[in-house]
Amino acid sequence: xxxxxxxxxxxxxxxxxxxxxxxxxxxxxxxxxxxxxxxxxxxxxxxxxxxxxxxxxxxxxxxxxxxxxxxxxxxxxxxxxxxxxxxxxxxxxxxxxxxxxxxxxxxxxxxxxxxxxxxxxxxxxxxxxxxxxxxxxxxxxxxxxxxxxxxxxxxxxxxxxxxxxxxxxxxxxxxxxxxxxxxxxxxxxxxxxxxxxxxxxxxxxxxxxxxxxxxxxxxxxxxxxxxxxxxxxxxxxxxxxxxxxxxxxxxxxxxxxxxxxxxxxxxxxxxxxxxxxxxxxxxxxxxxxxxxxxxxxxxxxxxxxxxxxxxxxxxxxxxxxxxxxxxxxxxxxxxxxxxxxxxxxxxxxxxxxxxxxxxx
Ligand code: PMP
Numbered sequence: 415x416x417x418x419x420x421x422x423x424x425x426x427x428x429x430x431x432x433x434x435x436x437x438x439x440x441x442x443x444x445x446x447x448x449x450x451x452x453x454x455x456x457x458x459x460x461x462x463x464x465x466x467x468x469x470x471x472x473x474x475x476x477x478x479x480x481x482x483x484x485x486x487x488x489x490x491x492x493x494x495x496x497x498x499x500x501x502x503x504x505x506x507x508x509x510x511x512x513x514x515x516x517x518x519x520x521x522x523x524x525x526x527x528x529x530x531x532x533x534x535x536x537x538x539x540x541x542x543x544x545x546x547x548x549x550x551x552x553x554x555x556x557x558x559x560x561x562x563x564x565x566x567x568x569x570x571x572x573x574x575x576x577x578x579x580x581x582x583x584x585x586x587x588x589x590x591x592x593x594x595x596x597x598x599x600x601x602x603x604x605x606x607x608x609x610x611x612x613x614x615x616x617x618x619x620x621x622x623x624x625x626x627x628x629x630x631x632x633x634x635x636x637x638x639x640x641x642x643x644x645x646x647x648x649x650x651x652x653x654x655x656x657x658x659x660x661x662x663x664x665x666x667x668x669x670x671x672x673x674x675x676x677x678x679x680x681x682x683x684x685x686x687x688x689x690x691x692x693x694x695x696x697x698x699x700x701x702x703x704x705x706x707x708x709x710x711x712x713x714x715x716x717x718x719x720x721x722x723x724x725x726x727x728x729x730x731x732x733x734x735x736x737x738x739x740x741x742x743x744x745x746x747x748x749x750x751x752x753x754x755x756x757x758x759x760x761x762x763x764x765x766x767x768x769x770x771x772x773x774x
Contacts, residue, residue, distance in 0.1 A: 427540065434537055439741055443756065443763045446743040448581065448609070448719045450641035451756040452690045458683045465675040477671035484674045487681040488649050492634075494621045499654040503669060503677070507608055507635040507648025512538050514631060514650075516663035518572050518602050519544030526571040528557045530746050532581045532606060539573075547571060555583035555713050555721075559591045563598050572601035578620065579609045582746040584715030586617045596627045602656070604631045608648075609717035611639035611691050612698070617716050621651060628653040638718060639691045640680050647677040694718050698755045704765060708774055713750075723750035725772075734771035740764050 420429070436447050454462065486498035504510045515538055519525050525539040526547040536546045549565045552558045557576065566574065574595060578587040587605075596603045605620040613619070620632050631652040637643035647669075650656075680687070698715060705712045705722050713721040725731045728751050732744045740763055743752040753764060768774075 427543070431540070434534060436743065437741070439736075441736065441739045441741045443740040443760050443767075445754040445756050445760060445764060446741045446752075447643075448638060448717070448754045449643050450638055450690070450694070450718070451754075451760060452641055452694075454641060454680070455683070455686060458680065458686070461683070462676050462679045465679040466672055469671045469675040473671060475671075476667045477669060477674055479667050481669050481674050484669070484678050484681075485649075487678050489651070491681055491684055492621060492651055494624065494651075496621075496624075496651055499657065500624070501649055501651050502657045502660050503647060503649040504664065505646040505648070505669060505673065506637060507606070507633045507650075508534055508538065509646075509668070510633050510648045510650050511535070511604070511606070512542065513660045513663050514602065514604060514633075515539055515542040515544055515573060517659045523572040523601075524569050525573040525575065526565060526569060527575040527577075528562065528580075530555070530580075530582060531575065531577045532608075533745070535575045535577070535606075544573070551580075551583070551585075555580065555585045557587055557591060557595075559594050562591075562595055566595070566598050566600075570600050574599045574601065574603045575606060576603065576620075577606040577608075579607075579613055579617075579716035581609065581717065582719070582743070582750075582752045583713045583721050584717045584719060585713060586613055586716040589618050589620065589623060592620050592623060592630075596623070596630050599629070602629045602631055603627070604633060606633050608633070608635045609638055609719075610634060611688065612695055612718045613716040614695070624651060624653070628655065631656055636677060636680060640684075640687050641690070642677070642680055645673055645676045645680075647673060691718075694755050697758060697761055701753075701755060701761055701765075708769070711750075719752055719754045721746050721750050721752045725749050725751065731768075731771050735764075735767050738763075738767035738770060740767040 481503050485501040489496040489498050489501045519542050521543045524545045527535045528551050529548045539546045547569045633650040636647040710722045745752050
Protein backbone atom coordinates (compact mmCIF):
# COMPACT_ATOMS: atom_id res chain seq x y z
CA UNK A 415 0.00 0.00 0.00
CA UNK A 416 1.52 3.29 -1.01
CA UNK A 417 1.33 6.24 1.32
CA UNK A 418 1.71 9.63 -0.35
CA UNK A 419 1.63 13.29 0.41
CA UNK A 420 -2.08 13.23 -0.27
CA UNK A 421 -2.65 10.93 2.70
CA UNK A 422 -1.08 13.43 5.09
CA UNK A 423 -3.02 16.13 6.95
CA UNK A 424 -1.37 18.73 4.72
CA UNK A 425 -2.66 22.32 4.77
CA UNK A 426 -5.38 22.63 2.12
CA UNK A 427 -3.60 25.53 0.42
CA UNK A 428 -0.47 23.42 -0.06
CA UNK A 429 -2.26 20.52 -1.77
CA UNK A 430 -1.31 20.18 -5.42
CA UNK A 431 1.53 22.72 -5.17
CA UNK A 432 4.99 21.99 -6.60
CA UNK A 433 8.22 22.71 -4.67
CA UNK A 434 10.90 25.07 -6.02
CA UNK A 435 13.03 22.98 -8.32
CA UNK A 436 15.65 24.35 -10.70
CA UNK A 437 17.28 21.18 -12.08
CA UNK A 438 20.63 20.34 -10.43
CA UNK A 439 22.21 18.36 -13.25
CA UNK A 440 25.79 17.21 -13.53
CA UNK A 441 26.86 18.80 -16.83
CA UNK A 442 30.09 20.70 -17.65
CA UNK A 443 28.47 24.09 -18.29
CA UNK A 444 25.97 25.06 -15.59
CA UNK A 445 24.36 28.42 -16.38
CA UNK A 446 20.92 27.99 -14.86
CA UNK A 447 20.78 29.37 -11.31
CA UNK A 448 22.59 32.70 -11.56
CA UNK A 449 25.52 31.53 -9.50
CA UNK A 450 28.91 33.20 -9.66
CA UNK A 451 31.16 31.00 -11.83
CA UNK A 452 34.30 32.00 -9.93
CA UNK A 453 35.04 29.88 -6.87
CA UNK A 454 36.65 31.67 -3.90
CA UNK A 455 40.37 32.27 -4.40
CA UNK A 456 42.76 29.89 -2.56
CA UNK A 457 43.62 32.77 -0.19
CA UNK A 458 39.99 33.43 0.65
CA UNK A 459 39.28 29.70 0.98
CA UNK A 460 42.16 29.39 3.44
CA UNK A 461 41.03 32.42 5.41
CA UNK A 462 37.52 30.94 5.61
CA UNK A 463 38.94 27.58 6.75
CA UNK A 464 40.95 29.34 9.47
CA UNK A 465 37.88 31.24 10.59
CA UNK A 466 35.86 28.02 10.73
CA UNK A 467 38.63 26.24 12.64
CA UNK A 468 38.61 29.05 15.21
CA UNK A 469 34.85 28.77 15.48
CA UNK A 470 34.96 24.98 15.80
CA UNK A 471 36.60 25.26 19.23
CA UNK A 472 33.53 27.09 20.52
CA UNK A 473 30.77 25.11 18.83
CA UNK A 474 29.52 23.79 22.18
CA UNK A 475 28.05 27.27 22.62
CA UNK A 476 25.22 28.84 20.65
CA UNK A 477 26.29 31.51 18.15
CA UNK A 478 25.83 35.25 18.58
CA UNK A 479 22.05 35.39 18.25
CA UNK A 480 22.19 38.91 16.85
CA UNK A 481 25.17 38.32 14.52
CA UNK A 482 26.50 41.73 15.56
CA UNK A 483 29.95 41.52 13.94
CA UNK A 484 28.55 40.28 10.65
CA UNK A 485 25.82 42.93 10.57
CA UNK A 486 28.35 45.68 11.26
CA UNK A 487 30.55 44.31 8.47
CA UNK A 488 27.61 44.23 6.06
CA UNK A 489 26.62 47.79 6.99
CA UNK A 490 30.17 49.00 6.35
CA UNK A 491 30.18 47.19 3.01
CA UNK A 492 26.87 48.77 1.95
CA UNK A 493 27.98 52.27 2.92
CA UNK A 494 25.31 55.00 2.71
CA UNK A 495 26.02 55.73 6.39
CA UNK A 496 24.26 52.52 7.44
CA UNK A 497 24.94 50.93 10.84
CA UNK A 498 24.60 47.36 12.09
CA UNK A 499 21.28 48.29 13.73
CA UNK A 500 19.82 48.87 10.25
CA UNK A 501 21.02 45.55 8.86
CA UNK A 502 19.66 42.05 9.44
CA UNK A 503 21.12 38.77 8.18
CA UNK A 504 19.77 35.25 7.71
CA UNK A 505 20.34 32.00 5.81
CA UNK A 506 20.11 33.36 2.29
CA UNK A 507 17.92 36.26 1.28
CA UNK A 508 15.15 33.70 0.92
CA UNK A 509 15.09 33.42 4.70
CA UNK A 510 15.21 37.19 5.03
CA UNK A 511 12.17 37.42 2.73
CA UNK A 512 10.41 34.70 4.69
CA UNK A 513 10.99 36.58 7.94
CA UNK A 514 9.60 39.74 6.32
CA UNK A 515 6.46 37.82 5.34
CA UNK A 516 6.21 36.26 8.80
CA UNK A 517 6.36 39.69 10.42
CA UNK A 518 4.33 41.76 7.96
CA UNK A 519 2.20 39.22 6.08
CA UNK A 520 0.07 36.35 7.38
CA UNK A 521 -3.58 35.26 7.21
CA UNK A 522 -5.89 37.99 5.98
CA UNK A 523 -2.99 39.96 4.53
CA UNK A 524 -1.75 40.35 0.97
CA UNK A 525 1.63 40.52 -0.72
CA UNK A 526 2.01 41.88 -4.25
CA UNK A 527 4.59 41.34 -6.95
CA UNK A 528 5.12 42.37 -10.58
CA UNK A 529 5.57 39.29 -12.73
CA UNK A 530 7.41 37.71 -14.37
CA UNK A 531 9.68 37.98 -11.35
CA UNK A 532 11.46 35.80 -8.82
CA UNK A 533 9.41 32.64 -8.46
CA UNK A 534 10.08 32.29 -4.75
CA UNK A 535 8.23 35.49 -3.84
CA UNK A 536 4.80 33.84 -4.30
CA UNK A 537 6.05 30.56 -2.80
CA UNK A 538 7.29 32.25 0.39
CA UNK A 539 4.11 34.30 0.46
CA UNK A 540 1.97 31.18 0.26
CA UNK A 541 4.09 29.40 2.89
CA UNK A 542 3.31 32.16 5.38
CA UNK A 543 -0.43 31.99 4.69
CA UNK A 544 -0.38 35.35 2.96
CA UNK A 545 -2.49 36.00 -0.16
CA UNK A 546 -0.58 36.70 -3.36
CA UNK A 547 -1.56 39.31 -5.94
CA UNK A 548 0.36 39.15 -9.20
CA UNK A 549 0.44 42.29 -11.33
CA UNK A 550 1.76 41.87 -14.89
CA UNK A 551 4.76 43.87 -16.04
CA UNK A 552 4.70 45.96 -19.22
CA UNK A 553 5.73 44.50 -22.60
CA UNK A 554 9.30 45.75 -22.04
CA UNK A 555 9.30 43.98 -18.62
CA UNK A 556 9.24 47.23 -16.64
CA UNK A 557 6.86 47.79 -13.75
CA UNK A 558 4.05 49.97 -15.06
CA UNK A 559 3.72 52.47 -12.26
CA UNK A 560 0.15 53.54 -13.04
CA UNK A 561 -0.92 49.89 -13.11
CA UNK A 562 1.00 49.33 -9.87
CA UNK A 563 -0.67 52.28 -8.13
CA UNK A 564 -4.11 51.08 -9.21
CA UNK A 565 -3.37 47.56 -7.92
CA UNK A 566 -2.07 48.95 -4.63
CA UNK A 567 -5.21 51.06 -4.21
CA UNK A 568 -7.39 48.03 -4.91
CA UNK A 569 -5.63 45.39 -2.81
CA UNK A 570 -3.93 47.44 -0.05
CA UNK A 571 -1.02 44.98 0.18
CA UNK A 572 0.91 44.64 3.44
CA UNK A 573 4.03 43.73 1.45
CA UNK A 574 5.03 44.92 -2.04
CA UNK A 575 7.92 43.22 -3.81
CA UNK A 576 9.99 45.13 -6.35
CA UNK A 577 12.84 43.06 -7.72
CA UNK A 578 15.64 45.19 -9.13
CA UNK A 579 17.43 44.03 -11.15
CA UNK A 580 14.51 41.73 -11.80
CA UNK A 581 14.89 37.97 -12.11
CA UNK A 582 14.39 36.53 -14.76
CA UNK A 583 14.25 39.60 -17.01
CA UNK A 584 17.31 41.53 -15.74
CA UNK A 585 15.34 44.81 -15.74
CA UNK A 586 16.08 47.44 -13.10
CA UNK A 587 13.52 49.89 -11.72
CA UNK A 588 13.92 53.67 -11.66
CA UNK A 589 14.13 55.22 -8.22
CA UNK A 590 11.40 57.67 -9.20
CA UNK A 591 9.13 54.65 -9.70
CA UNK A 592 10.16 53.14 -6.35
CA UNK A 593 9.29 56.47 -4.73
CA UNK A 594 5.83 56.63 -6.26
CA UNK A 595 5.12 53.05 -5.21
CA UNK A 596 6.54 53.56 -1.71
CA UNK A 597 4.49 56.76 -1.34
CA UNK A 598 1.32 54.84 -2.17
CA UNK A 599 1.95 51.50 -0.44
CA UNK A 600 0.21 51.11 2.92
CA UNK A 601 2.66 48.45 4.17
CA UNK A 602 6.30 47.61 3.62
CA UNK A 603 7.98 47.81 0.22
CA UNK A 604 10.75 45.29 -0.34
CA UNK A 605 13.26 46.05 -3.08
CA UNK A 606 14.91 42.68 -3.71
CA UNK A 607 18.39 43.68 -4.87
CA UNK A 608 19.93 40.19 -4.96
CA UNK A 609 21.82 41.18 -8.13
CA UNK A 610 22.57 44.82 -7.25
CA UNK A 611 26.34 44.58 -7.61
CA UNK A 612 25.95 43.61 -11.27
CA UNK A 613 23.93 46.69 -12.22
CA UNK A 614 25.27 49.05 -14.86
CA UNK A 615 27.10 52.20 -13.79
CA UNK A 616 24.13 54.56 -14.16
CA UNK A 617 21.60 52.31 -12.40
CA UNK A 618 21.11 53.42 -8.77
CA UNK A 619 20.32 51.31 -5.69
CA UNK A 620 17.24 51.84 -3.54
CA UNK A 621 19.59 52.10 -0.55
CA UNK A 622 19.71 55.84 -1.26
CA UNK A 623 15.99 56.10 -0.43
CA UNK A 624 16.16 54.45 3.00
CA UNK A 625 16.53 57.66 5.04
CA UNK A 626 13.27 58.97 3.57
CA UNK A 627 11.19 55.78 3.71
CA UNK A 628 11.09 53.95 7.06
CA UNK A 629 8.87 51.22 5.57
CA UNK A 630 11.26 50.52 2.70
CA UNK A 631 13.40 47.38 2.91
CA UNK A 632 16.33 46.61 0.60
CA UNK A 633 17.29 42.93 0.56
CA UNK A 634 20.64 41.68 -0.68
CA UNK A 635 22.56 38.41 -0.77
CA UNK A 636 26.10 37.11 -0.59
CA UNK A 637 25.12 34.27 -2.96
CA UNK A 638 25.87 36.16 -6.18
CA UNK A 639 28.46 38.97 -6.06
CA UNK A 640 30.28 37.38 -3.10
CA UNK A 641 30.27 33.95 -4.77
CA UNK A 642 28.95 32.41 -1.56
CA UNK A 643 25.74 30.64 -2.59
CA UNK A 644 26.81 27.50 -0.73
CA UNK A 645 27.19 29.33 2.58
CA UNK A 646 23.63 30.72 2.59
CA UNK A 647 23.90 34.34 3.66
CA UNK A 648 21.37 37.02 2.80
CA UNK A 649 20.70 40.34 4.48
CA UNK A 650 18.64 43.48 4.39
CA UNK A 651 18.99 47.15 5.14
CA UNK A 652 16.06 49.08 6.58
CA UNK A 653 14.99 51.27 9.48
CA UNK A 654 16.07 49.77 12.85
CA UNK A 655 12.36 49.32 13.69
CA UNK A 656 12.10 46.82 10.81
CA UNK A 657 14.97 44.86 12.36
CA UNK A 658 13.11 44.92 15.70
CA UNK A 659 10.07 43.45 13.94
CA UNK A 660 12.08 40.63 12.37
CA UNK A 661 13.54 39.69 15.74
CA UNK A 662 10.00 38.74 16.78
CA UNK A 663 9.80 35.98 14.17
CA UNK A 664 13.37 34.79 13.67
CA UNK A 665 14.33 31.49 15.25
CA UNK A 666 16.84 31.89 18.08
CA UNK A 667 20.41 31.30 16.87
CA UNK A 668 19.19 30.97 13.27
CA UNK A 669 22.55 31.91 11.76
CA UNK A 670 25.24 29.37 12.72
CA UNK A 671 28.59 30.46 14.11
CA UNK A 672 30.21 28.76 11.10
CA UNK A 673 28.09 30.78 8.68
CA UNK A 674 28.78 34.02 10.52
CA UNK A 675 32.53 33.37 10.49
CA UNK A 676 32.59 32.48 6.80
CA UNK A 677 30.52 35.51 5.82
CA UNK A 678 32.57 37.96 7.89
CA UNK A 679 35.74 36.59 6.32
CA UNK A 680 34.34 36.91 2.79
CA UNK A 681 33.51 40.56 3.51
CA UNK A 682 37.19 41.20 4.16
CA UNK A 683 37.83 40.06 0.58
CA UNK A 684 35.17 42.32 -0.94
CA UNK A 685 37.81 44.00 -3.11
CA UNK A 686 38.85 40.89 -5.01
CA UNK A 687 35.29 39.57 -5.18
CA UNK A 688 33.97 42.81 -6.66
CA UNK A 689 36.80 42.83 -9.21
CA UNK A 690 35.43 39.49 -10.47
CA UNK A 691 31.96 41.07 -10.58
CA UNK A 692 33.39 43.74 -12.92
CA UNK A 693 34.66 40.97 -15.19
CA UNK A 694 31.22 39.37 -15.19
CA UNK A 695 29.53 42.67 -16.03
CA UNK A 696 31.83 43.08 -19.04
CA UNK A 697 31.17 39.46 -20.02
CA UNK A 698 27.42 40.13 -19.76
CA UNK A 699 27.57 43.22 -21.96
CA UNK A 700 29.60 41.30 -24.52
CA UNK A 701 27.12 38.45 -24.54
CA UNK A 702 24.14 40.82 -24.87
CA UNK A 703 25.80 42.41 -27.91
CA UNK A 704 26.60 39.01 -29.42
CA UNK A 705 23.03 37.77 -28.96
CA UNK A 706 21.65 40.93 -30.63
CA UNK A 707 24.16 40.60 -33.47
CA UNK A 708 22.83 37.12 -34.05
CA UNK A 709 19.25 38.29 -34.27
CA UNK A 710 17.96 37.29 -30.84
CA UNK A 711 15.74 39.56 -28.77
CA UNK A 712 17.43 40.44 -25.51
CA UNK A 713 15.93 42.08 -22.44
CA UNK A 714 18.07 44.91 -21.00
CA UNK A 715 20.14 43.34 -18.21
CA UNK A 716 21.53 44.88 -15.04
CA UNK A 717 22.15 41.40 -13.60
CA UNK A 718 24.49 38.44 -14.01
CA UNK A 719 22.05 36.74 -16.37
CA UNK A 720 20.36 37.51 -19.65
CA UNK A 721 16.86 36.74 -20.85
CA UNK A 722 16.74 36.16 -24.57
CA UNK A 723 14.37 34.84 -27.21
CA UNK A 724 12.05 34.55 -28.81
CA UNK A 725 11.53 30.90 -29.62
CA UNK A 726 8.49 29.18 -30.97
CA UNK A 727 9.41 26.11 -28.93
CA UNK A 728 11.74 27.13 -26.14
CA UNK A 729 11.65 23.69 -24.53
CA UNK A 730 13.16 22.25 -27.67
CA UNK A 731 15.95 24.83 -27.61
CA UNK A 732 16.55 24.21 -23.88
CA UNK A 733 16.80 20.46 -24.53
CA UNK A 734 19.06 20.90 -27.53
CA UNK A 735 21.37 23.03 -25.39
CA UNK A 736 21.40 20.38 -22.68
CA UNK A 737 22.30 17.74 -25.26
CA UNK A 738 25.32 19.93 -25.96
CA UNK A 739 26.17 19.87 -22.25
CA UNK A 740 25.01 23.45 -21.56
CA UNK A 741 22.37 23.85 -18.87
CA UNK A 742 20.34 27.07 -19.05
CA UNK A 743 16.93 27.92 -17.58
CA UNK A 744 13.49 27.60 -19.05
CA UNK A 745 11.85 30.43 -17.16
CA UNK A 746 10.11 33.72 -17.82
CA UNK A 747 7.47 34.57 -20.41
CA UNK A 748 6.72 31.95 -23.07
CA UNK A 749 9.30 32.01 -25.85
CA UNK A 750 12.16 33.28 -23.70
CA UNK A 751 15.08 31.54 -22.02
CA UNK A 752 17.52 32.73 -19.37
CA UNK A 753 21.26 32.20 -19.27
CA UNK A 754 23.58 33.01 -16.37
CA UNK A 755 26.78 34.83 -17.25
CA UNK A 756 29.69 32.44 -16.72
CA UNK A 757 33.42 32.43 -17.41
CA UNK A 758 34.63 33.36 -20.91
CA UNK A 759 35.06 29.62 -21.62
CA UNK A 760 31.50 28.90 -20.49
CA UNK A 761 30.18 31.79 -22.58
CA UNK A 762 32.00 30.40 -25.60
CA UNK A 763 30.44 26.97 -25.01
CA UNK A 764 27.03 28.62 -24.65
CA UNK A 765 27.40 30.58 -27.89
CA UNK A 766 28.46 27.54 -29.85
CA UNK A 767 25.67 25.36 -28.44
CA UNK A 768 23.06 28.06 -29.09
CA UNK A 769 24.04 28.48 -32.71
CA UNK A 770 23.77 24.75 -33.33
CA UNK A 771 20.63 24.36 -31.25
CA UNK A 772 18.86 27.10 -33.21
CA UNK A 773 20.47 26.43 -36.59
CA UNK A 774 21.77 30.02 -36.91
N1 PMP B 1 16.05 37.17 -4.77
C1 PMP B 1 16.21 36.94 -6.06
C2 PMP B 1 15.66 37.93 -7.05
C3 PMP B 1 16.87 35.79 -6.51
O1 PMP B 1 17.00 35.55 -7.81
C4 PMP B 1 17.38 34.88 -5.55
C5 PMP B 1 18.12 33.62 -5.92
N2 PMP B 1 18.05 33.13 -7.15
C6 PMP B 1 17.17 35.16 -4.20
C7 PMP B 1 16.51 36.33 -3.85
C8 PMP B 1 17.59 34.23 -3.12
O2 PMP B 1 18.92 34.03 -3.01
P1 PMP B 1 19.61 33.52 -1.70
O3 PMP B 1 18.58 32.86 -0.84
O4 PMP B 1 20.66 32.58 -2.17
O5 PMP B 1 20.16 34.74 -1.03
